[in-house]
Amino acid sequence: xxxxxxxxxxxxxxxxxxxxxxxxxxxxxxxxxxxxxxxxxxxxxxxxxxxxxxxxxxxxxxxxxxxxxxxxxxxxxxxxxxxxxxxxxxxxxxxxxxxxxxxxxxxxxxxxxx
Amino acid sequence: xxxxxxxxxxxxxxxxxxxxxxxxxxxxxxxxxxxxxxxxxxxxxxxxxxxxxxxxxxxxxxxxxxxxxxxxxxxxxxxxxxxxxxxxxxxxxxxxxxxxxxxxxxxxxxxx
Numbered sequence: 001x002x003x004x005x006x007x008x009x010x011x012x013x014x015x016x017x018x019x020x021x022x023x024x025x026x027x028x029x030x031x032x033x034x035x036x037x038x039x040x041x042x043x044x045x046x047x048x049x050x051x052x053x054x055x056x057x058x059x060x061x062x063x064x065x066x067x068x069x070x071x072x073x074x075x076x077x078x079x080x081x082x083x084x085x086x087x088x089x090x091x092x093x094x095x096x097x098x099x100x101x102x103x104x105x106x107x108x109x110x111x112x113x114x
Numbered sequence: 115x116x117x118x119x120x121x122x123x124x125x126x127x128x129x130x131x132x133x134x135x136x137x138x139x140x141x142x143x144x145x146x147x148x149x150x151x152x153x154x155x156x157x158x159x160x161x162x163x164x165x166x167x168x169x170x171x172x173x174x175x176x177x178x179x180x181x182x183x184x185x186x187x188x189x190x191x192x193x194x195x196x197x198x199x200x201x202x203x204x205x206x207x208x209x210x211x212x213x214x215x216x217x218x219x220x221x222x223x224x225x226x
Contacts, residue, residue, distance in 0.1 A: 001173060002156065030212045041204060041217035042157070049212055087157060091211045099170055102211050104149070106156035 001026070003090045005105040012078050012112045020073040020108045022088030029100065031064050031071040032089035035082075036107070042087060045073070075110070083112045116141045118218035120205050126224045127195055135190045135221050137205030143216075145208045146188040147172070148180065150201040151220075157204065163188055195225045 003024040010018050022031065029050045034042035048064035048071060060082075061074045071090075075082055085107040094101040118139045127133055139146065147162040149172075159172030163182040177199055179191040188207075192199060205218040 002158070032215065034215070034217075041219055042215075044214040044216075047212060047214070089157075089215070099164065100211050101159075101162070101172075102147070102215070103159055103173065104157035106154065 001092075001094075001101070001103050003088055003103065003105040005086075005088055005108050007108060008106070009109040010111070012110070014080060014112055014114055015077055016112075018075045018078060018110060020075075020086050020088075020110070021070065022072070022090070022105055023068070023070045024090045024092065026069065026090065026092035028064075028066065028069050028071075028090050028092055030091040031062075032091075032102070032104075033060075033062055033071075033073050034087045034089065034104075035084045036087065037084045045086075078110075078112045080112050080114065083110060085109050116216070118205055118207050118216050120203075120218035120221050122221060123219060124222050126226065128226050129196055130194050133192050133195060133223075135192075135203060135205075135223070137188045137190065137207075137218060138186050139188075139207040139216070140186065141207065141209075141216065142185065143207035143209055144185070145210055146182065147206045147215075148178070148188070148190050149204045149206065150174065150199075151204060152201050160190065160203075195223075197225045199223065200225045 033045040036042040089104045148160040149157040161180040203221045
């Protein structure tokens with residue numbers, strides 16, 4: 001039930017752009033994006049809600065295609081501080097448990113070099 | 115300060131010795147969850163709780179127990195730890211599933 005993220009890893013030079021994709025086999029109600037520095041807890045970036053509302057970061061953007069059950073995170077003009085592992089989390093209805101669930105992908109390691 | 119706290123931060127134990135990792139949040143959040151993080155596997159959910167006295171299994175619940183007797187606390191219990199439970203554990207909380215998840219600092223567990 002984990003969403004699938006791609007690519008698994010990406011290396012950039014400062015100032016370059018990157019796109020990280022997240023796809024699910026489930027109908028989604030929201031998609032979360034988090035960044036984790038090595039040895040630290042994940043930190044919230046943004047949430048995209050079904051219906052188009054977006055909450056989050058002003059320097060990083062994202063899209064949410066509900067029909068395709070996919071989301072993409074766009075990092076433009078990358079900075080050294082963008083380095084880390086990016087996780088998407090997907091909210092879906094779990095019919096087995098009769099509950100909404102939030103599960104995270106395996107992550108995308110982003111390295112920004114000077 | 116709004117935060118999620120976990121204790122202990124580091125723990126070395128032996129196979130079969132029961133242990134509890136505590137998680138507490140001071141934001142009056144309804145939703146709390148436990149994850150384990152292993153290299154290459156991302157964040158895998160162990161258990162979650164939508165509210166007091168309501169808990170549900172995540173994707174990897176085997177070998178773990180939880181309880182939610184109070185809104186602020188969500189302890190993770192390993193009744194008989196095994197080496198394959200060696201991992202980095204995170205607790206998280208939020209108002210609901212469509213709000214920010216706040217993660218605790220993590221607990222690094224080694225089971226010998």
